[in-house]
Every structure is written in C-alpha cells, then in structure tokens.
Amino acid sequence: MPGRIARKPRHGRELLCEYVFRPVAQVGAAGLARLRVPPPAVVLANFATGLAAAWLLAERHFVWAAVLLQVKTVLDNADGQLARMTGRESVLGRYLDSECDLLSDAAVCAAIGYVTSWWLGLLAFACLTFVLSVNYNVERLYRRSRGEPAEASPAATGFARVLAGFYALVYAPQDRLVERYEAWRLHAATAEQRLAWHDRATVTVVAQFGLSTQLVVLGVCLAAGSPAAYAWIAAACVVALIPLALRRERLRRR
Numbered sequence: 001m002p003g004r005i006a007r008k009p010r011h012g013r014e015l016l017c018e019y020v021f022r023p024v025a026q027v028g029a030a031g032l033a034r035l036r037v038p039p040p041a042v043v044l045a046n047f048a049t050g051l052a053a054a055w056l057l058a059e060r061h062f063v064w065a066a067v068l069l070q071v072k073t074v075l076d077n078a079d080g081q082l083a084r085m086t087g088r089e090s091v092l093g094r095y096l097d098s099e100c101d102l103l104s105d106a107a108v109c110a111a112i113g114y115v116t117s118w119w120l121g122l123l124a125f126a127c128l129t130f131v132l133s134v135n136y137n138v139e140r141l142y143r144r145s146r147g148e149p150a151e152a153s154p155a156a157t158g159f160a161r162v163l164a165g166f167y168a169l170v171y172a173p174q175d176r177l178v179e180r181y182e183a184w185r186l187h188a189a190t191a192e193q194r195l196a197w198h199d200r201a202t203v204t205v206v207a208q209f210g211l212s213t214q215l216v217v218l219g220v221c222l223a224a225g226s227p228a229a230y231a232w233i234a235a236a237c238v239v240a241l242i243p244l245a246l247r248r249e250r251l252r253r254r
Contacts, residue, residue: 012207025077039083046075050104057111066219095163127234
C-alpha cells in the first residue's frame with residue numbers, strides 16, 4: 001500500500017536511511033507507481049544522477065555535486081520500494097541496482113582522485129567497497145546463523161544473465177572472503193558460540209556505514225570544500241571494524 005513503507009526485512013537499520021531518505025523515497029515511489037514507471041527506469045535514473053554528480057565533482061562544482069548525491073540516494077531507495085510496492089521485483093532489477101551503484105561509486109571516487117590525488121580516489125573506493133561488502137555480509141550471515149531463509153532469486157535469463165555474471169565476478173569473491181573468515185574464526189565453535197559471534201549489536205553498528213550514510217558524509221565534505229577528507233573518513237570506517245571484530249572474539253570466548 002502507498003501509505004506503508006515497503007522495505008526488505010533487515011536486522012540492521014541504517015538510521016539516516018530509515019528516518020530521512022526512505023520516507024522521502026516512499027512518497028516518490030508512490031507517485032511513480034501511479035505513473036506506471038518501471039523500477040529499472042528508476043535504477044537507470046539513479047545511475048545517471050551518480051554520473052552527473054561525479055562530473056560536477058570533477059569540475060569542482062562541489063555543492064551541486066553534494067546535492068545530486070543526495071538525490072541519488074533518494075532514487076536508490078525509491079527503486080526498491082517501487083518494485084516491492086508494485087510487486088515488480090525481478091532478478092534484472094536486483095543485479096542492475098547493485099552494478100549501477102558500483103559503477104557510480106567508482107565514478108565518484110575517480111572524480112575525488114581527479115581533484116585531489118589519484119591514490120586518495122583509490123583509497124576512497126577501496127574502503128567504501130570493502131565496508132559496504134562487510135555491511136551486506138554481516139547482515140546475511142547473521143540471518144543465516146539464526147536459520148532464517150536466504151533471499152530467493154529466480155534464475156537469470158537474457159540480459160539479467162550477463163549482469164549476474166558480472167556480479168559473480170566482482171562481488172562473489174568478496175562474499176567468499178568474508179565466509180572464509182567466518183569459517184576460520186568459528187572452526188569447532190559450539191552453536192552458542194556461533195550465535196554469540198553473530199551478535200545483533202555488530203549488525204546494527206555496521207549498518208550505519210551503509211551507502212546512504214556514506215553519501216551524506218561525502219556531501220558534507222564536498223560542501224565544506226574538502227573532498228579529500230572523505231577518503232580518510234572512509235578509511236576510518238575500515239579501521240572502526242577492528243574493535244567490532246575484537247568484541248566478537250570476546251563474545252565467542254565468553
């Protein structure tokens with residue numbers, strides 16, 4: 001129903017997304033539903049907005065780039081809500097959304113490198129991608145540890161199959177890396193130790209490093225005229241994962 005926010009079931013809620021961007025996106029999704037706009041079109045609009053923001057950033061129009069990044073976040077939330085609201089979720093939309101986000105993030109970080117130093121852009125992209133991967137997998141493995149069903153996805157066909165291949169090439173290695181780390185840390189662990197290690201607090205904290213929050217922080221850095229600052233903040237997010245990992249070790253041993 002248009003009055004109720006359509007969301008994925010998640011244990012970790014990103015607060016900025018939940019209380020700022022998602023309600024705004026809900027209004028937009030309801031209007032798009034009435035206009036019968038297909039969700040993939042919103043994904044492509046989101047992608048185009050991200051590329052436009054990267055171009056403005058490279059041209060040193062930092063404030064306008066910051067504004068467009070927030071518009072991108074609204075669209076990024078609206079496409080999934082529109083799909084769930086209208087019952088038009090698809091494997092094509094799932095892969096298209098993930099890969100458009102990856103490419104637009106790469107373009108924005110490349111623009112950061114262009115106006116600062118190439119290695120700062122690379123640092124920003126590497127840290128952002130790593131933190132988002134950890135965010136996704138922490139939630140996914142938390143659900144699996146509690147026996148919750150994984151998201152079912154129909155077989156990809158046509159163009160969706162091409163996107164699925166790209167997804168497997170880029171994202172699957174990251175997912176396997178996190179799973180191997182989990183297997184290493186939980187080798188010979190009891191069921192209670194596994195549940196303790198996959199704790200709700202870690203899921204909640206890591207959720208605050210999500211893409212919506214990252215783009216707000218980047219927008220603030222751009223508005224302040226310091227795109228380089230975002231690269232260091234992204235790196236700090238990676239460093240912040242270390243005490244969370246140490247905390248999980250204490251919970252496992254307790």
